[in-house]
Amino acid sequence: NAGVTQTPKFQVLKTGQSMTLQCAQDMNHEYMSWYRQDPGMGLRLIHYSVGAGITDQGEVPNGYNVSRSTTEDFPLRLLSAAPSQTSVYFCASSPRPGGETQYFGPGTRLLVL
Amino acid sequence: AQSVTQLDSQVPVFEEAPVELRCNYSSSVSVYLFWYVQYPNQGLQLLLKYLSGSTLVKGINGFEAEFNKSQTSFHLRKPSVHISDTAEYFCAVSYPNTGNQFYFGTGTSLTVIP
Numbered sequence: 001n002a003g004v005t006q007t008p009k010f011q012v013l014k015t016g017q018s019m020t021l022q023c024a025q026d027m028n029h030e031y032m033s034w035y036r037q038d039p040g041m042g043l044r045l046i047h048y049s050v051g052a053g054i055t056d057q058g059e060v061p062n063g064y065n066v067s068r069s070t071t072e073d074f075p076l077r078l079l080s081a082a083p084s085q086t087s088v089y090f091c092a093s094s095p096r097p098g099g100e101t102q103y104f105g106p107g108t109r110l111l112v113l
Numbered sequence: 114a115q116s117v118t119q120l121d122s123q124v125p126v127f128e129e130a131p132v133e134l135r136c137n138y139s140s141s142v143s144v145y146l147f148w149y150v151q152y153p154n155q156g157l158q159l160l161l162k163y164l165s166g167s168t169l170v171k172g173i174n175g176f177e178a179e180f181n182k183s184q185t186s187f188h189l190r191k192p193s194v195h196i197s198d199t200a201e202y203f204c205a206v207s208y209p210n211t212g213n214q215f216y217f218g219t220g221t222s223l224t225v226i227p
Contacts, residue, residue: 004156033215040122042203042219043157058214090156101147102215104156 001026004105006091012111013081021076021108023091031097032074033058034066036087037107043090049074050097081112117206119218126194127226134189134221136204146187147205147215148178157203163187174198199225 007022025032033048035058045058049068063085065077074093078085089108094100120135138144145164149157161172168180178189187204204218 035217040219042119043217045214045216048214092157101159101162102157104149104158106156107154 003027004091004093004103006089006105006108008108009106010109010111012113013078014113015082017081019078019081021078021089021091021110023074023076023105024072025074025091025093025103026072027093027095027103028071029093029095029103030071031094031100031102032068033092033102034064034074034076035090035092036060036085037090038087046076046089048097078110083112086110086112117204117216117218119202119204119221121221122219123222123224125224125226128196129193131192132190132194132198132223134202134204134223136187136189136218138185138187138204138206138216140185140208143209145207145209146178146180147207148172148176148187148189149203149205149217151201151203151220153200160189160202194223194225196225196227199223 004025030051034046035043037043044060046064047066049055052071055066091105092102094102116139118137126132147162148160150160151157160176161170163170163180171177176191202221205215207215
């Protein structure tokens with residue numbers, strides 16, 4: 001199993017550009033989530049999904065969209081990038097929501113100029 | 114609001130000394146508690162978790178944590194640290210009866226000094 005994979009590893013964007021961060025898992029997990037990690041703030045939940053076709057907002061959803069058309073994939077879309085979205089983005093999955101262990105991808109480092 | 118507080122942002126400790134990383138959570142309702150470790154430029158890995166049962170939980174790499182419901186704490190301990198333990202440590206909580214979200218603390222940077 002590859003576990004949770006994320007692409008790209010690094011990305012530089014200009015303000016106003018859009019892009020999609022890819023996340024895939026091969027463990028047949030129902031629950032997937034996106035976090036951003038900023039210095040001194042830990043990880044903050046952006047969006048999550050409890051299964052294909054079902055998504056919901058987390059703590060900091062503004063400026064991001066998600067969809068879950070398959071169990072395996074959970075892409076995160078930046079609609080119009082802003083410097084405040086410069087961060088490290090982590091995707092995670094778990095077999096079920098609630099108390100299950102989350103498995104994290106290696107992260108995507110995004111710089112918005 | 115539900116939250117997790119990690120009281121120390123940085124903890125330096127000498128090699129082979131004991132260490133305790135502190136974590137408090139804000140609610141006394143049913144909780145699941147986790148400690149994750151993040152090595153430089155990597156994702157997070159689970160160290161240990163408490164779901165129910167014994168309040169002393171043992172994890173990987175010699176770490177353990179104790180769930181204290183009355184003090185709403187879940188402190189992480191290791192009796193003798195190694196250089197390789199240098200990393201960022203995150204405490205996290207989820208509330209199985211009130212939703213699907215995980216809440217992470219702001220992290221504690223552990224530096225082991227040779």
